[in-house]
Amino acid sequence: MYTRKNQRDLTASEKRRLVNALLELKRSGRYDAFVRMHGEYVVSDAEDEVRAAHMAPSFFPWHRRFLLDFEKALQQVDSGVSIPYWDWTRDRSTRSSLWADDLMGGNGRFGDDQVMTGPFAHSNGNWPIRADITEGVYLTRDLGRRSNPLELPTRADVDAALGDPVYDSAPWDSTVATGFRNTLEGWSVGGERWRNHNRVHRWVGGLMLRAASPNDPVFWLHHAYCDLLWDRWQRAHRGSGYLPVEPLPASDPQHGRVFSLDEPMPPWDVRPSELLDHRRWYRYA
Template identity: 45%
Template sequence: MNSEYLLTRGARVGVMMAFVRRDQAMLNPSERSTFVDALLELKSSGVYDNYVKQHSQIGYNGHMGPAFLPWHREFLHRFELELQNVTPGLTIPYWDWTFDNSPSASIWDANFMGGDGKGAERKVMTGRFAFDAGHWACLKIDIGAEYLTREFGVHIASLPAAQDVADCLRITPYDNPQWDTNSTPSFRNHLEGWIGTNIHNRVHEWVGGHMRPLSSPNDPLFWLHHANTDRLWAQWQSDHSDQTYLPQSGALLGQNEPDPMDPWFGTTTIASTLERKGFEYIYDTEWPAAQGDRMLPGDTLVAEQYLTSQDGAYTFKFQANGNLLLSRSENNAPLWTSGTEGKAPGGVCILQKDGDLAIFDAGYNRVWHTNTGSLDNRASRFYVQYNGHASIYRPDGRPVWSKPDAS
């Protein structure tokens, strides 16, 4: 198991944010269905197709230059607000194609994105976005077919590897003159995919079909792919806080930091997208604070943060001294403790994506864990329950860890 996949060192540890964009592989069946339902609702209302048209018309102002990442951050944010008009609090999940990188990955299940195209037409036949399911018809822009098409691995053999992404994240500056697809190394040019390891573009090419042209939002997979691209930019911004957006001036209109952003003139500039404070979302790799009675994969507790059972009778706290304490809320009577007092002051407790609940000290060294991490336990959830137990459950509902012991 790749440790970088399990634990990303977030810059905003335990931050309370309203919305968390999560790895699609961590969603349970109900969450997947809710997301698909919202997409279909936007499609039936005509709102969705407006975004397909907008992306197909933006051209250079949103691609092949430094505005690529800011423009798509704003584009995704506006679409996410549309989703939230359908289902309050809903966010766009991201697809980590360095990990879920095969045609058999769960993202292609019929209850989510559907699979590869079939036959000479490369027509998607599975899932709710299949044309024959009766709910999804692509706009005839660039490709003349109404049915959704995909061509896994036909135009390029593989998706980006974890090492490709790691190498890209080390590159500075953000961009370089001539502010286009030139061969001068820069972070944006590598991530977009015009030079080097060809990351973002490579994904569009690997999926193929409707994901290839500028009308690529015809395939709902577009949003999950671009959420991951935005996540990597957010990570680069955190890792290189000394770096600024380039260019400040001298590029074509719409590419410089102060410039208004097409087509949202008068309301949005490149500069307004560089910090996410106004967007109110973070990613599950940025250690969002656990809330309520549960922890989802990536959720964290830092000093004195706590969960409570839904009836309020039990509290699960990560103490400032690095100890986990499960107690009765009324009198703090302890029911269980991790026994890590003094071992992780200034540390963090995190439910990792492989289902392992772990404590890390301030130097990110693991000092305690539930030893429940495995591929089978991916997307597990941690709960503080009515009966006073703190438990980890697999997505299939099977418990894999519980304290106090049943005895």
Template identity: 50%
Template sequence: MGVRKNQQNLTATEKTNLVNALLAIKQSGVYDTFVRQHIDRLNGDSDNGTRIGHRSPSFLPWHRKFLLDFERALQAVDPTVSLPYWDWTTAGAGSSLWATDFMGPNGSPSQNGRVTSGPFAGSSWPLSVRSDSAGFLRRSFGSGGVSLPTARDVRTVLDIRTYDTAPWNSTSAGSFRNGLEGFRGPNLHNRVHVWVNGTMAGAGSPNDPVFWLHHCHVDKLWSDWQIRNGRNTYIPVAGTANVVDIDEVMQPWGDVTPRDMLDHSSHYTYE
């Protein structure tokens, strides 16, 4: 069982091991299977139709399973690697997260946001599976005046006591899931994607390795909420059209339900 750390607390060796594992599964083609899975799922989710990975109660358990599968792929290369989380309330554009020996820097405004240095620039990180025309990693921090969520924003969402509410989509009010996903209230998860911008702003967002650190923090916030409110809080329970009830399987796995993902303690813990 691994311990997921705040990326700010990683040792130099832990950072190097993570980067090397990311590069290894990229080179083998395994990385791109996760990008394709996310593109297909996001494109298949809609407010008024089937929704599984986004805009729905299963947003959090779906991504917990997605993260767990990805972490296991990294650990197949290096068993010492665990996904770290990016706490965007304390680590902005000036963070060591963006160092050239870790996630790499912001993109170049004169080159369509292209990231030109770091491990994920150039020929070592081609975007062969993507949702836009750019075959390279792009970032444009804070484009359009968007800011990262604050600690106060996070507290506001964590204080919502109900896991989710009808109509179980992006319009759900008084919903912890929707507040965290970012369609209502302070806008947490979605806002971070928009702040990084570039590759992170589209369906192919996992092409940016910071996607995994971002979603690891989203998962941690769900874990923090569960500590306050209990794990057996997922709704809807049964009989709801177009969304995944607690004991229904989540595609594409076919044998994993939201209930299976409510307790992560046998797989990993957070520091």
């Protein structure tokens, strides 16, 4: 078992080793394979396809397995590396150490949002964007959305999600009005859009707005925190659990599109029930 730490608590050595492992995965081409895979599993409500990764109950277990696979790849480069988490309810500023030159690098410049500082700046030659290119070959960010400022989610926003005792409910998509999953994933809840997880993607901006959002390495730190919040919800509601438990009947419009507790999720054919407890692999500091 290994430990995932808050990024603000990383030592200089831990930051350097993480960055070096990320850069090596990028050089080898393995990093871009993860970006492409994520893009393949961004499926909206309106699409008549299975929804494993987003807008569905399996949002949390799917991403847990995705992060585990990525973490294993990092550890094949450096066995002492793990994915840190970014608690965006505490580190809410563009001046946070998260955005320093020794970790994620800074904001994009005015005009084209190109990141010019830190290890992932295109000008340093180490981070060409190859997967799902739409606007350029460089990493982009617009932290806080300068043209129309946006705030990161607050502790109260997260507490509202953690306080819901129900994991998810019908119609098991982005329109669910209650339940921990959609309140934390952050689609349309109570008439408000882009909450929690989704709001963070929008706050970072640039490539984090797209299906290929792992092109920005802060993706992993963001989702590690979402994974930690799932663990906190489980601990707070021990009498509740993943829903739906049973496969949806053929009469349900979501039949065959979302995954119940023991239905294997693509691309691994792993069941949500196998990913409910992270403690066999890692703990959170």
